[in-house]
Amino acid sequence: MRGSRGIVTATCGRPYIRTAERISGSFRFGKRAAVTGNSMKKTFPKTEKELADRFDAGEDLESLGFDVKNAQVEQPRLKRVNVDFPEHMLAMLDREAELRGINRQALIKTWLYERLHATGK
DSSP states (O other): OOOOOSOOOOOOOOOEEGGGOOOHHHHHHHHHHHHOOOSSSOOSSSSHHHHHHHTTOOOOOGGGTTOOOGGGOOOOOOOOOOOOOOOOHHHHHHHHHHHEEEEEEHHHHHHHHHHHTTTTT
């Protein structure tokens, strides 16, 4: 039987839509989510890397239960080491540090950091 808009109704009373006009279930869900806002529940990050990636991407993590106001950044534990350098090498380090406007220790830490990360370790 044809309805007023030319849609053939099936025997169960639901409208029959030709195949070309049918909307897939996933499309309907996506359309509904777009209309009602993203109502999908956020999932908690499974790894620290995933958390960092989502934070860097600008995702609001407070809705996951993170209390940003009371967050504390863990400081790395320091271990003191002693290194002996020849005097001429110390003079060269001091010159390089002075050119950069930093102290000798900061220069050494910076160079070691750069070297360790350049090799991928």
